[in-house]
Amino acid sequence: MGEPDTGAAVKRAALRAALGAARWWPASGRARDRSPWTRGRLLAASAVLTAVLTTFHRLVPNTPGHLGSLLESFLPWSGLLVVPLLGMALLRRSALALVALFLPVAAWTYRFGGLLLPEAEPGTHDLVVVQHNAGDENPDPAGTARSLAAAEPDLIALEELLPAALPVYERTLAPRYPYHAVRGTVGLWSKHPLTDVRKAHIKPAGITEPWSRGLRGVVHARDREIAVYVAHLPSVRVHATGLASARRDESARLLGRAVAAEKLPTVILLGDLNSTVDDRGLTPLSSRMNVPARGFAFTFPAAFPLARIDQVMARSATVGHLRPLPRTGSDHLPVIARITLD
Numbered sequence: 001m002g003e004p005d006t007g008a009a010v011k012r013a014a015l016r017a018a019l020g021a022a023r024w025w026p027a028s029g030r031a032r033d034r035s036p037w038t039r040g041r042l043l044a045a046s047a048v049l050t051a052v053l054t055t056f057h058r059l060v061p062n063t064p065g066h067l068g069s070l071l072e073s074f075l076p077w078s079g080l081l082v083v084p085l086l087g088m089a090l091l092r093r094s095a096l097a098l099v100a101l102f103l104p105v106a107a108w109t110y111r112f113g114g115l116l117l118p119e120a121e122p123g124t125h126d127l128v129v130v131q132h133n134a135g136d137e138n139p140d141p142a143g144t145a146r147s148l149a150a151a152e153p154d155l156i157a158l159e160e161l162l163p164a165a166l167p168v169y170e171r172t173l174a175p176r177y178p179y180h181a182v183r184g185t186v187g188l189w190s191k192h193p194l195t196d197v198r199k200a201h202i203k204p205a206g207i208t209e210p211w212s213r214g215l216r217g218v219v220h221a222r223d224r225e226i227a228v229y230v231a232h233l234p235s236v237r238v239h240a241t242g243l244a245s246a247r248r249d250e251s252a253r254l255l256g257r258a259v260a261a262e263k264l265p266t267v268i269l270l271g272d273l274n275s276t277v278d279d280r281g282l283t284p285l286s287s288r289m290n291v292p293a294r295g296f297a298f299t300f301p302a303a304f305p306l307a308r309i310d311q312v313m314a315r316s317a318t319v320g321h322l323r324p325l326p327r328t329g330s331d332h333l334p335v336i337a338r339i340t341l342d
Helices: 006-024 027-034 041-055 067-073 075-092 095-100 102-116 141-150 166-173 246-261 280-286
Strands: 127-133 155-159 179-183 186-190 194-199 214-221 224-232 237-239 242-244 267-272 310-315 317-324 335-341
Touching (some): 041 075, 041 095, 075 095, 095 102, 127 141, 127 267, 166 179, 179 194
Antiparallel strands (some): 237 242, 317 335
């Protein structure tokens, strides 16, 4: 007879010991693993965190890296987090996680559900306005102008107007919009008389080169004078360390001060603000003006819009349903809104 296989004997002994330990492990531990109300605690915590961030996004600090603003720029997309969490909760058979998912659903519905509602009484409005960053590399400014005019708005605000393209916009829009003004790279076209046009000083202190991206004019319509601002705030950049938005935030503060000092009661702001209305960087404006209550109208990038950074706001007026217009040669989509004066 050969020598006994001691290695195999050790393995069998270890297996018997493991089976014995599993058999005598406290039943309460196995019950916790089997219970649908105790499984998926990490998924449930993730659902609660999603709800908290959606509802209390201002709790996220903006330093370092403007992380709060970065979150707020894409806040509407937080609802998509429910989909993978739901899938994992079903696979895990976790009743706890499924119940917890009601929290982010409720938070998202409360915060953004109204934007999904259809336009209320679309026939009742005083002005129709279009906002569009026309794009400094737009290969077809004439086609862009025709497309915007086809929507028949009362006002058209344009940004990134280059000297070479400006005569094309002026010539194409002139038949329907006899009144217009341009300051720097922003312009306003109106069907109604336009007076008292001046530059809006929104240039951040850190910019030393020539820079003019704001104007203010008075539109005479519906038996009143309406102060209309057109603005293009500085761009932001996303880096590994967060969001670089200091210049945009400074420009927003300057524009907010101008609106606060405006003596005319009715104000309409049209512009590429390089920010969403949820972003705290626009608080100097969004805290003083009404924003659209219906319509997501994501505008950038035009090929696959992820955020609405082209804005329509108003004071002593209501901004109705906001919707995008067909794509032009720009990297932004135009937006159109109906304004009801108070």
